[in-house]
Amino acid sequence: MIEIDKxxxxxxxxxxxxxxxxxxxxxxxxxxxxxxxxxxxxxKSTFIRLINRLEEPTAGTVSIDGQNITTLxxxxxxxxxxxxxxxFQHFNLLWSRTVRENIAFPLEIAGxxxxxxxxxxxxxxxxxxxxxxxxxxxxxxxxxxKQRVGIAxxxxxxxxxxxxxxxxxxxxxxxTDSILSLLIDINEKLGLTxxxxxxxxxxxxxxxxxxxxxxxxxxxxxxxxxxxFSHPQQPVTKKFVEQVMGKPDQDVSDEPFxxxxxxxxxxxxxFVGETTNQALISRVAKQYEVELNIIQGNIKQTQAGxxxxxxxxxxxxxxxxxxxxxxxxxxxxEVEVIDHD
Ligand SMILES: Nc1ncnc2c1ncn2[C@@H]1O[C@H](COP(=O)(O)OP(=O)(O)OP(=O)(O)O)[C@@H](O)[C@H]1O
Ligand SMILES: [Mg+2]
Numbered sequence: 001m002i003e004i005d006k007x008x009x010x011x012x013x014x015x016x017x018x019x020x021x022x023x024x025x026x027x028x029x030x031x032x033x034x035x036x037x038x039x040x041x042x043x044k045s046t047f048i049r050l051i052n053r054l055e056e057p058t059a060g061t062v063s064i065d066g067q068n069i070t071t072l073x074x075x076x077x078x079x080x081x082x083x084x085x086x087x088f089q090h091f092n093l094l095w096s097r098t099v100r101e102n103i104a105f106p107l108e109i110a111g112x113x114x115x116x117x118x119x120x121x122x123x124x125x126x127x128x129x130x131x132x133x134x135x136x137x138x139x140x141x142x143x144x145x146k147q148r149v150g151i152a153x154x155x156x157x158x159x160x161x162x163x164x165x166x167x168x169x170x171x172x173x174x175x176t177d178s179i180l181s182l183l184i185d186i187n188e189k190l191g192l193t194x195x196x197x198x199x200x201x202x203x204x205x206x207x208x209x210x211x212x213x214x215x216x217x218x219x220x221x222x223x224x225x226x227x228x229f230s231h232p233q234q235p236v237t238k239k240f241v242e243q244v245m246g247k248p249d250q251d252v253s254d255e256p257f258x259x260x261x262x263x264x265x266x267x268x269x270x271f272v273g274e275t276t277n278q279a280l281i282s283r284v285a286k287q288y289e290v291e292l293n294i295i296q297g298n299i300k301q302t303q304a305g306x307x308x309x310x311x312x313x314x315x316x317x318x319x320x321x322x323x324x325x326x327x328x329x330x331x332x333x334e335v336e337v338i339d340h341d
Contacts, residue, residue: 004024005062030160034195099134147168160192164195167196180207213228265321
């Protein structure tokens with residue numbers, strides 16, 4: 001477990017000081033993927049760099065599995081850093097070294113013998129999906145492949161924790177997805193704790209279990225991804241949720257897709273953490289004499305199941321529709337009947 005207690009960082013300037021991180025306290029559980037989201041200048045990079053002391057804190061503590069990182073001397077810090085891997089937005093690879101040599105670098109520093117090193121590098125190359133690229137130079141790789149090298153290098157010494165500073169921000173959406181899938185994969189396979197910072201809410205939606213929202217150096221809101229998505233409190237959090245879910249629903253009864261409907265009813269199904277939304281719809285269609293049409297929907301998959309709303313047009317006998325609605329409600333999916341005409 002990682003415990004962060006009243007962590008602060010002030011950058012002293014000649015004209016004024018900048019409080020980049022302001023009394024952050026957080027607990028991050030072993031094996032979870034914890035996201036920190038915030039706009040540019042919120043203090044995210046400073047915060048994550050305080051965790052492995054690439055930046056020295058002005059006040060507060062960070063402890064990992066009970067060891068206080070903030071008071072370690074240089075030598076002890078070097079050892080403890082082997083337990084904390086880090087990846088960066090711009091990869092930070094060694095350009096004159098091949099893929100294999102980049103990944104071997106932290107193992108050389110750790111003093112591993114050559115044959116052990118080679119064996120470990122081969123394992124890592126296959127783990128991150130870079131087989132066949134061992135002897136390529138970074139300049140010959142795509143952005144996604146470069147980040148895979150960064151991930152392999154960060155994992156070389158079997159760290160307990162992986163820190164990711166905007167690791168997908170330089171990548172296109174498809175490549176971002178493939179790197180996020182790789183992070184989920186290593187989180188599950190290795191039980192690695194991952195802390196990632198980002199300004200993109202879909203990154204949080206896709207891979208995090210818990211999230212904290214950062215503004216002006218402070219954590220202004222935190223919780224499970226589903227809770228934060230379904231009940232965002234702060235204006236900044238609402239804006240981030242809108243990035244992936246769109247504006248919250250206004251009254252849809254005036255929408256043309258509702259107004260044009262003459263028979264049956266329009267239902268809004270709200271999913272929070274369901275894993276089986278498709279199965280539910282097909283079960284309703286099979287079990288009840290009703291016709292179902294999906295008219296609009298916005299459902300996102302999170303690590304804790306599906307989240308979002310689906311609008312259905314349901315036709316059939318009134319009584320049967322009522323039964324179908326009761327059935328859907330019994331599965332814990334919220335159902336709202338939308339007025340029309
Ligand atoms: N080395 C430094 N010296 C002085 N001020 C700094 C230093 N590093 C960061 N800052 C300031 O601290 C604040 C937080 O910066 P930080 O880089 O942590 O933000 P960020 O959330 O990572 O932003 P971005 O999304 O743009 O990467 C900013 O006001 C920045 O100017
Ligand atoms: Mg940053």
